[in-house]
Amino acid sequence: MRIYLHIGLEQTGADRLQDILSDKREQLAGKGYLFPRGLGPKNHTRLYMAVTDPDHIDPLRFNRGFIASDKQAALFNDVQQALIRDVAAKQPQALILSAAQLGGSLARRSEIERLKALLAPLSDDIQVIAHIDEQGRLLARHYAAQVLAGRATSLEMEMEMAGTADWWDDALLDGHEIVPQNGQFLETQCPAFWLDYQQLQAEWEAVFGAGSVSFRPYDEALFYSEDATDEIRAMFGIDGSIGRAAAAKPPQQPSAAWLTRGRLMNEVFLDLLRKSDRIINRQLWRKFMGEIAVPGPVIEPGSLAPVSLGFADANRALLDTHPALTDTCLTPDAPLPDWQEADPTKGFRATQYLLGFLWRIDKATQEDRKDKAADIARLSGAPAPQAAPADPAPAEPAPKDGLSDSARRIMTPLAVQNYEKLRASSFRPHNRLGLVDEEQLAAPYAPMEPRNLPAGSTGTLIVGCMKNEAPYILEWVAYHRAIGIDNFLIYTNDCTDGTSEILDRLQELGIVQHRNNDAWKGNSPQQHALNQALKEPVLQNADWIAHVDVDEFMNIRCGNGTLPDFFDRIGDATNVAMTWRLFGHNGVTALEDRFVIDQFDTCAPKFCPKPHTVWGFKTMFKNIGAYEKISCHRPNKLRDDFKSSVKWVNGSGQDMTSEAAEKGWRNSKKSIGYDLIQLNHYALRSAESYLVKRQRGRALHVDRSIGLNYWIRMDWSDFRDLTIKRNLPRMQAEFERLKGDEVLRHWHDKGFEWHKAKAAELHQIPEFEDLYQQALTIKLDETERVAYALALDMES
Secondary structure: EEEEEEOOOEEEEEEHHHHHHOOOOHHHHHHOOOOOOOOOOOOOOOHHHHHHOOOOOOHHHHHHOOOOOHHHHHHHHHHHHHHHHHHHHHHEEEEEOOOOOOHHHHHOHHHHHHHHHOOOOOOOOEEEEEEEEOHHHHHHHHHHHHHHHHOOOOHHHHHHOOOOOOOHHHHOOOOOOEEEEHOOOOHHOOOHHHHOOOHHHHHHHHOOOOOOEEEEEEOOOHHHHHHHHHHHHHHHHOOOOOOOOOOOOOOOOOHHHHHHHHHHHHHHHHHHHHHOOOOOHHHHHHHHHHHOOOOOOOOOOHHHHHHHHHHHHHHHHHHHHOOOHHHHHHHHOOOOOOOOOOOOOOOOOHHHHHHHHHHHHHHHHHHHHHHHHHHHHHHHOOOOOOOOOOOOOOOOOOOHHHHHOHHHHHHHHHHHHHHHHHOOOOOOOOOOOOOOOOOOOOOOOOOOOOOOOOOOOOEEEEEEEEOOOOOHHHHHHHHHHHOOOOOOEEOOOOOOOOHHHHHHHHHHHOOOEEEEEEOOOOOOOOOHHHHHHHHHHHHHOOOOOEEOOEEEEEEEEEEEEEEHHHHHOOOOOOEEEEEEEEEEOOOOOOOOOOOOHHHHHHEEOOOOEEEEEEEEEEEEEEEEOOOOOOOOOEEEEOHHHOOOOEEOOOOOOOOHHHHHHHOOOOOOOOOOOOEEEEEEEEOOOHHHHHHHHHHHHOOEEEEOOOOOHHHHHHHHOOEEHHHHHHHHHHHHHHHHHOOOOOHHHHHHHHHHHHHHHHHHHHHHHHHHHHHHHHHHHOOOOOHHHHHHHHHHOOOO
């Protein structure tokens, strides 16, 4: 007997084909084909729920009461025995099994092996069938289904992954920890790993044998017509007619605005579940999604063209190996501007809707809690699944994880899981990127010739915000003057260490414009300052503007290392994404009155797409009036009449306009580049400097503090970059000129002593001394650090 195993995919007409199989069950039986009822009247969900790994709890298992491993083991036995009985009674020539979730959810080899073990007593002649569509079209439909089921992240994840050679692994790396009671499911929150059809075939054929997988085209016009039975006959090799199908309407896709509303709603739902013991069951969740629906255009597959392009070569290869496939099936829609999340319309606010929904959530929680709590409590202590009559193949010994002893002491299970995925993923960090040799200290740069600015121009301007940064200001100002910054506009708030006095004196000397920002209003002192800066003549008359903090240094890696040299190489660009390079504490524990750029030269690898902070950027932009607002990382609110004239480039001078013109503050794998400029970010400096920073909180977000997690995210010391040190001689000369002023020297020295005294004071406080000692004991390599950071629940 042959078994036809139809594994979906979802959103490729599987539900329509299952409706027809159910309607034609008797006609199929008359031709020797058994489509059993016991696994589900249409979609054989019981088969699917029986074979997922015990810890891989999906929405169906959770909502149908099979989350405990002993219940799932019993289900495995029930399904297997029911199939054995049905086959023995009917003696069919072929068995048809169809579960749309199989192809889209079984991400682990062990799960496919469990499925084979379940079917082993019936037959070893198994043919696997999946319907596929071009990836851009299918992704648009799949994302819509995920959002309506609870997804809280946007399509930016998939757009960032576009073109990766390891889509399968990269998609699973972004999967969330499975926490059913918090709405965290791989199927709902994880990108569609199975869009990599070649890898999908390889995984299933590794278990069921070479040639066991057949891909067939999804043809919406055929599937929903009366002739859809022709596809049923072709799928299973059925001779003769089984009659025609009743025509049906294809599923209508939700509007893009509705999906934005749904995603925002999911964010607040998931946050509610994390912070309380409330339960939102699947039916109620979908009801809420229906109640926030709005009409409008749908997501156009052409806007996902980068994803389509990334699979183009692989799709051409599939046409050669799967004769049923057609060019039409795998030809993408015409490219459109890259996807941007739609406006949710009508001033939609998810939190307001949440307040309206709460009473229904609380009512449903009371009804569901009794049944769910018992199963949830059993998750950690439940016995292992009992072996079915046909034992699944024994699991292979777990590979050695390769973790360092330091990592093993502190990494959570989720972090270890991330580490294993990273090691085989295209997201694994490395330093093999770009053209610059960073470990060789080249000849020092020559002093920059003085610039004569045109009348009325304030040249290249840095806008900055500071709080208690006295020991670091003169170096930072001297450095940027030495590479071509003409003016500084600095805002300060609540300073007690001499920062304000240093900046006041620099203003008296005509070097800096200093503004007191103690009376800031709004969400942060920083944004208030940037809003006020737009009114300043020094900004209005600038040629180029950059918002740069005192722990960030613009490292120009071309020509003589000056801004004019850099501008010569970027042509008509109007915006430059200066990507961070994060520098760690480099083993320096004590706070010393030495140059930051000389003390700290160990840093993150250049290729490090995760966590998201590593490739954050600050923007240097031409002052042409293209944007209405300046924010921390970039200008925002692009004016309509400038949409065709802005040009963004990355740190290698490569065009990234389509990715960054209207939003975004970090680079992707497509847009990363450091060859011409990078922004050296010394977020920690010495361990004692970090301690002082921890005590005062983040200068720009006064309601947040910096803990050990921040240290782990920022203490990169795996690679060495000496390129900025070529600026030391000319910076030293400018620094000495500044410090030659008696007032500046007094306040600089006084500021350093203030910070030394503060560090000594904090060493005496057990909470801070413990943090200091813990930080110094953490030794992680770059992959361990990424894995740990991905598992942290911390602020952006």
